[in-house]
Amino acid sequence: xxxxxxxxxxxxxxxxxxxxxxxxxxxxxxxxxxxxxxxxxxxxxxxxxxxxxxxxxxxxxxxxxxxxxxxxxxxxxxxxxxxxxxxxxxxxxxxxxxxxxxxxxxxxxxxxxxxxxxxxxxxxxxxxxxxxxxxxxxxxxxxxxxxxxxxxxxxxxxxxxxxxxxxxxxxxxxxxxxx
Amino acid sequence: xxxxxxxxxxxxxxxxxxxxxxxxxxxxxxxxxxxxxxxxxxxxxxxxxxxxxxxxxxxxxxxxxxxxxxxxxxxxxxxxxxxxxxxxxxxxxxxxxxxxxxxxxxxxxxxxxxxxxxxxxxxxxxxxxxxxxxxxxxxxxxxxxxxxxxxxxxxxxxxxxxxxxxxxxxxxxxxxxxxxxxxxxxxxxxxxxxxxxxxxxxxxxxxxxxxxxxxxxxxxxxxxxxxxxxxxxxxxxxxxxxxxxxxxxxxxxxxxxxxxxxxxxxxxxxxxxxxxxxxxxxxxxxxxxxxxxxxxxxxxxxxxxxxxxxxxxxxxxxxxxxxxxxxxxxxxxxxxxxxxxxxxxxxxxxxxxxxxxxxxxxxxxxxxxxxxxxxxxxxxxxxxxxxxxxxxxxxxxxxxxxxxxxxxxxxxxxxxxxxxxxxxxxxxxxxxxxxxxxxxxxxxxxxxxxxxxxxxxxxxxxxxxxxxxxxxxxxxxxxxxxxxxxxxxxx
Numbered sequence: 001x002x003x004x005x006x007x008x009x010x011x012x013x014x015x016x017x018x019x020x021x022x023x024x025x026x027x028x029x030x031x032x033x034x035x036x037x038x039x040x041x042x043x044x045x046x047x048x049x050x051x052x053x054x055x056x057x058x059x060x061x062x063x064x065x066x067x068x069x070x071x072x073x074x075x076x077x078x079x080x081x082x083x084x085x086x087x088x089x090x091x092x093x094x095x096x097x098x099x100x101x102x103x104x105x106x107x108x109x110x111x112x113x114x115x116x117x118x119x120x121x122x123x124x125x126x127x128x129x130x131x132x133x134x135x136x137x138x139x140x141x142x143x144x145x146x147x148x149x150x151x152x153x154x155x156x157x158x159x160x161x162x163x164x165x166x167x168x169x170x171x172x173x174x175x176x177x178x179x
Numbered sequence: 180x181x182x183x184x185x186x187x188x189x190x191x192x193x194x195x196x197x198x199x200x201x202x203x204x205x206x207x208x209x210x211x212x213x214x215x216x217x218x219x220x221x222x223x224x225x226x227x228x229x230x231x232x233x234x235x236x237x238x239x240x241x242x243x244x245x246x247x248x249x250x251x252x253x254x255x256x257x258x259x260x261x262x263x264x265x266x267x268x269x270x271x272x273x274x275x276x277x278x279x280x281x282x283x284x285x286x287x288x289x290x291x292x293x294x295x296x297x298x299x300x301x302x303x304x305x306x307x308x309x310x311x312x313x314x315x316x317x318x319x320x321x322x323x324x325x326x327x328x329x330x331x332x333x334x335x336x337x338x339x340x341x342x343x344x345x346x347x348x349x350x351x352x353x354x355x356x357x358x359x360x361x362x363x364x365x366x367x368x369x370x371x372x373x374x375x376x377x378x379x380x381x382x383x384x385x386x387x388x389x390x391x392x393x394x395x396x397x398x399x400x401x402x403x404x405x406x407x408x409x410x411x412x413x414x415x416x417x418x419x420x421x422x423x424x425x426x427x428x429x430x431x432x433x434x435x436x437x438x439x440x441x442x443x444x445x446x447x448x449x450x451x452x453x454x455x456x457x458x459x460x461x462x463x464x465x466x467x468x469x470x471x472x473x474x475x476x477x478x479x480x481x482x483x484x485x486x487x488x489x490x491x492x493x494x495x496x497x498x499x500x501x502x503x504x505x506x507x508x509x510x511x512x513x514x515x516x517x518x519x520x521x522x523x524x525x526x527x528x529x530x531x532x533x534x535x536x537x538x539x540x541x542x543x544x545x546x547x548x549x550x551x552x553x554x555x556x557x558x559x560x561x562x563x564x565x566x567x568x569x570x571x572x573x574x575x576x577x578x579x580x581x582x583x584x585x586x587x588x589x590x591x592x593x594x595x596x597x598x599x600x601x602x603x604x605x606x607x608x609x610x611x612x613x614x615x616x617x618x619x620x621x622x623x624x625x626x627x628x629x630x631x632x633x634x635x636x637x638x639x640x641x642x643x644x645x646x647x648x649x650x651x652x653x654x655x656x657x658x659x660x661x662x663x664x665x666x667x668x669x670x
Binding site for chain 2: 013014018026027028034035040044047048049051052055098100104108109111114116163
């Protein structure tokens with residue numbers, strides 16, 4: 001079934017089409033939610049709220065991009081709103097430089113997808129949101145600043161800290177696996 | 180010009196690994212989403228209905244508390260004489276000043292009023308000849324007493340009624356002369372039951388009135404006057420006067436309502452077992468509201484203080500459209516075709532045969548499901564009289580004494596099953612009695628005749644229990660919003 005057929009079925013109110021749409025995209029969106037949420041329970045809440053919005057606003061999908069991209073944007077926005085509602089944004093300090101270790105690529109390849117998702121999920125909230133938005137979703141700093149209602153410099157600073165935090169974790173995990 | 184952000188291999192690698200990654204979706208997530216969406220549809224409607232009821236109730240309460248403090252007896256009626264009388268009530272003080280000047284023998288009925296106590300109209304007097312209502316000012320004494328020179332009470336305003344001498348017009352008694360008193364006019368009085376009275380409307384002309392006999396006042400209190408409101412209500416309005424012959428019985432009167440109410444039925448299906456969310460969604464998809472109504476008779480007992488108890492019988496019918504297209508259904512059609520022709524002169528033999536054609540898919544089943552309820556209402560009402568209008572607010576229970584159903588639904592295995600009550604093959608999903616439902620309503624009565632009122636009553640009703648049996652995996656609940664239209668007959 002194509003995305004277009006799925007959408008048309010959903011718009012006619014057919015539950016089996018809605019279920020098919022959910023089955024097709026829920027796994028990927030759950031991974032997105034886990035990257036943003038602090039724990040699994042929060043990720044489930046975001047996924048549920050996100051899909052309710054998807055079905056509610058499906059009529060406004062204009063077929064200009066991919067359906068998956070559209071759903072992902074809704075889920076990410078829901079996650080950001082959810083996190084902003086539940087927890088205050090962290091205070092930001094001045095940006096620092098980041099020096100990439102040559103051992104990091106090897107460390108990444110040694111880990112599975114779920115491990116990496118879990119690792120990103122363990123980032124402190126401020127770092128996590130900026131890292132996900134910049135590195136994984138491809139947003140620019142000024143867009144992130146708008147989305148999170150923070151300064152652009154704050155976004156840069158958070159990203160640097162997130163990279164450092166992740167690099168340290170990745171390297172320590174690799175050392176653990178070597179020994 | 181901004182510099183290009185530095186690229187890190189770590190970023191690219193992480194993006195590649197997680198961008199399209201999947202994670203296991205928790206069990207029951209789809210049901211949760213279906214539930215959330217159903218609630219999204221259900222709650223706004225129910226909240227709108229509930230809020231509307233609360234707003235109307237608040238408006239009603241505000242009207243009762245802060246509204247114009249007019250009783251029915253104070254309102255202008257449509258009869259010409261009475262209208263004029265009411266007009267005179269608006270300027271009672273001037274009228275009484277005139278009266279005071281005119282009274283030479285000291286039997287003034289206006290002195291108290293002239294000191295400012297005559298602003299409030301208090302009492303209606305039944306006109307003997309025309310049977311109409313007139314108004315009487317508190318013309319003398321603190322409670323409408325009429326005194327002689329020595330200050331002794333000789334009559335009360337409410338005991339005076341206009342005689343036939345007043346014709347069709349009601350009068351406002353501003354002053355009065357009693358029989359036996361010294362007066363240039365006293366010779367006009369035939370006996371001690373007569374009174375000479377006059378008002379602004381009859382300035383300079385004295386009218387012979389008769390003092391009402393106690394039995395007539397009682398009859399008047401019991402509502403035998405030609406009032407366009409129910410008799411008990413007229414009596415209720417008079418209860419505040421200590422001088423009125425009170426109607427002490429707690430029960431004020433009885434009436435019967437007959438009504439028909441078009442309704443909108445809001446249904447909610449809530450699954451109770453894991454995995455049944457899809458079934459609930461399938462039922463929501465195949466069944467939709469078509470129309471609903473209720474009709475009934477209510478007997479009303481009206482009590483002191485505006486309270487009323489109502490009971491009777493109410494029939495409610497909720498009709499839903501059932502539409503189901505079974506993609507796996509077989510439709511078998513038998514058609515007759517000519518399959519061969521053999522030419523054998525002189526006869527022509529035509530070989531005829533039949534063909535059976537089986538079509539798969541799209542078997543459309545359309546029908547109407549009916550849910551019928553038979554209830555006994557037990558309602559408590561509070562009634563407020565506003566002239567020709569009576570406003571009442573009611574709440575209470577509708578006790579279900581039986582239900583019945585017709586139609587078809589899908590069972591949890593997506594089979595088409597009958598829900599026809601009374602059939603052995605009927606799917607065992609529904610109760611024969613559904614307990615009680617809560618009803619709130621705000622009614623408006625308009626008096627077209629003294630004892631016959633038109634009734635308009637917005638209602639809100641919610642069933643406290645679902646219609647289905649305990650072991651059915653989905654709870655089917657209803658709430659109805661309706662507008663009852665009917666008549667009320669007082670006895």
